[in-house]
Amino acid sequence: MASRIDALAQRLQDDPFFLASALADYARSERLDDGALAVVLGCSVKTLGPLRLCRRPHPEPRLFRQDVERIASRFGVKADVLAAAVRRSDALSRMRRGENSGSGLLVAARDRQPDNHNGEATQGGLL
Amino acid sequence: MTVPPTALFSEEEARALYERLLAEDPVAPSDLAVTYLERLTTWLIAHNPRVHPNDCATAAGDAILALIKNPKTYKPGRQTLEVSLRMSASGDLKNLLGSERRHREHRADWQAVAHSPVARKYLEDTGADPARMLEQREDEALMAVRSSPGAESLRAGLTPEETRVIELMQMRERQTALYAAALGISDLAFQAQQREVKRVKDRLKKRLKRAGGSDG
Numbered sequence: 001m002a003s004r005i006d007a008l009a010q011r012l013q014d015d016p017f018f019l020a021s022a023l024a025d026y027a028r029s030e031r032l033d034d035g036a037l038a039v040v041l042g043c044s045v046k047t048l049g050p051l052r053l054c055r056r057p058h059p060e061p062r063l064f065r066q067d068v069e070r071i072a073s074r075f076g077v078k079a080d081v082l083a084a085a086v087r088r089s090d091a092l093s094r095m096r097r098g099e100n101s102g103s104g105l106l107v108a109a110r111d112r113q114p115d116n117h118n119g120e121a122t123q124g125g126l127l
Numbered sequence: 128m129t130v131p132p133t134a135l136f137s138e139e140e141a142r143a144l145y146e147r148l149l150a151e152d153p154v155a156p157s158d159l160a161v162t163y164l165e166r167l168t169t170w171l172i173a174h175n176p177r178v179h180p181n182d183c184a185t186a187a188g189d190a191i192l193a194l195i196k197n198p199k200t201y202k203p204g205r206q207t208l209e210v211s212l213r214m215s216a217s218g219d220l221k222n223l224l225g226s227e228r229r230h231r232e233h234r235a236d237w238q239a240v241a242h243s244p245v246a247r248k249y250l251e252d253t254g255a256d257p258a259r260m261l262e263q264r265e266d267e268a269l270m271a272v273r274s275s276p277g278a279e280s281l282r283a284g285l286t287p288e289e290t291r292v293i294e295l296m297q298m299r300e301r302q303t304a305l306y307a308a309a310l311g312i313s314d315l316a317f318q319a320q321q322r323e324v325k326r327v328k329d330r331l332k333k334r335l336k337r338a339g340g341s342d343g
Contacts, residue, residue, distance in 0.1 A: 004165060004168060004187075005160060005161060007184065007188075008164060008188045008191075012192075017195075018156070019153075051157070053161070054156060055151065055154075055155070055156050055195075056153070058151070071154060074154045
């Protein structure tokens, strides 16, 4: 039976204030269930509930690193995986916003176009 | 791994946790929820025995999430964090039940029944439990005083300690220790605390009754 903390965390999967939303995005994109997500993060499944209730790391780079390290050390999870999960979720959020406005995703999906006569592709274009 | 806290119960620790929330410590929301969700849910269930425990858990979660999102809504000088959460959760539970009731009434088209006092009496069955009746009368007195012409003068005449006692009464709190803390008499012997708490509550009930009356 899910604990009350797990049930509360489940309610927050679409709330960008909480880490729950980032972990949900990451798990979906990697097709991970809770067991697999815990393995990737290096923690127990039981830790996921409290972990999801953390505030999402601050977007400003210096604070982001600080917040990720704080959360990682508190819950014993891999900081690099946690950071990657949040970054992935940020990217997916930007893509979703682009989707809604009718741009962005199209740019991301477009084939690279040769920008010179030698047929070399331009760099970037994705996000 | 580091185990989340389970026993941050002292006022000092609660205050420290609240300060971390204000400072946007990313772990603070989790610590707050882990510390208070179960306690708050258990308290709501104990004080609302006819309400489904899942609704109590939802209301407790709502109160905690509200504090996490808007920590400045809590005023540390007025009451303890736990009392504040209890008040907030009680309000959330009432809203939740009201919303569910309206939904049910709408779906079943029972408006005619709900508007009949006789039918509602049997539907809600509040008269079956004497303790519930007493609580309901106290609630009604407290509600009446809020809207009565004498409410303003009554509120103005209350000491901060009496205000906290009324807040606890509104939450149907039963623990003498909490009333004693509100009155600043925690250092007295327990029986002395009980006597003083009863004396203050009785006095306040009389004042509430007078303020709620037609004579103001």
